[in-house]
Amino acid sequence: MANVVKLVKNFKEKPMKKNFGVKEAVFPMPVLMVATYGENNKVDVMNAAWGMICDYGKIALFLDDKHKTTKNMLSSKAFTVSIADKAHIDVADFFGIASGNKMMDKFERTGYHAKKSEFVNAPVIEEFPIVMECELAEEINTPNMYSIVGKIVNVAAEESVLDEKGNVDPTKINALLFDTFQHGYYTIGEKVGMAWNVGKDLMKK
Numbered sequence: 001m002a003n004v005v006k007l008v009k010n011f012k013e014k015p016m017k018k019n020f021g022v023k024e025a026v027f028p029m030p031v032l033m034v035a036t037y038g039e040n041n042k043v044d045v046m047n048a049a050w051g052m053i054c055d056y057g058k059i060a061l062f063l064d065d066k067h068k069t070t071k072n073m074l075s076s077k078a079f080t081v082s083i084a085d086k087a088h089i090d091v092a093d094f095f096g097i098a099s100g101n102k103m104m105d106k107f108e109r110t111g112y113h114a115k116k117s118e119f120v121n122a123p124v125i126e127e128f129p130i131v132m133e134c135e136l137a138e139e140i141n142t143p144n145m146y147s148i149v150g151k152i153v154n155v156a157a158e159e160s161v162l163d164e165k166g167n168v169d170p171t172k173i174n175a176l177l178f179d180t181f182q183h184g185y186y187t188i189g190e191k192v193g194m195a196w197n198v199g200k201d202l203m204k205k
């Protein structure tokens with residue numbers, strides 16, 4: 001009898017799933033600010049949600065090859081990637097709407113500040129709290145993806161996002177997250193556990 005009750009309970013606990021067909025159903029996606037120099041060291045910044053660490057010290061960005069950013073990366077051989085934070089949400093979104101191909105003062109109209117990276121030939125946007133400074137490592141063009149891979153040569157973070165030991169505290173970044181379902185921006189919620197730790201009891205079975 002107890003087994004029957006358990007079976008019925010288990011059956012009830014499994015909700016039906018609605019089918020959505022093809023969707024990029026990964027949540028959360030990052031909100032990355034990709035900054036480059038164009039002709040005459042003109043600064044451009046774009047918003048990229050389709051980007052991820054692809055190897056130790058490497059980042060892959062999945063970009064349209066028509067973007068001003070992409071053209072700039074290929075000619076300057078470098079770029080920086082900042083994490084967009086809540087305090088700068090309006091400009092972060094603007095960087096994803098306007099194109100440096102058409103808007104000649106795209107960066108200047110934000111009033112934001114850029115300085116040349118100490119490590120690579122690309123601008124660091126001063127308003128965003130944490131930045132990866134990258135050299136162009138590879139351009140990948142296959143029938144299934146177009147990607148620019150960067151070799152991260154330095155990461156810099158402002159003091160406001162560090163903990164008392166000097167490490168980056170993710171809860172202090174207020175990083176934006178992008179949702180592919182409804183195109184919303186979110187910030188992170190509470191910390192709910194430690195990786196390589198909360199699952200380890202199952203290793204003992």
Ligand SMILES: Cc1cc2nc3c(=O)[nH]c(=O)nc-3n(C[C@H](O)[C@H](O)[C@H](O)COP(=O)(O)O)c2cc1C
Nearest residue numbers: 046047048049050063064067068069096098099100
């Ligand atoms: C939330 C958001 C995420 C985006 N993610 C990407 C992306 O991952 N790859 C891409 O090619 N374009 C992406 N875009 C579009 C570019 O940011 C946009 O086309 C921009 O105008 C390109 O600027 P640029 O031509 O000055 O480089 C995104 C836009 C938004 C608003």
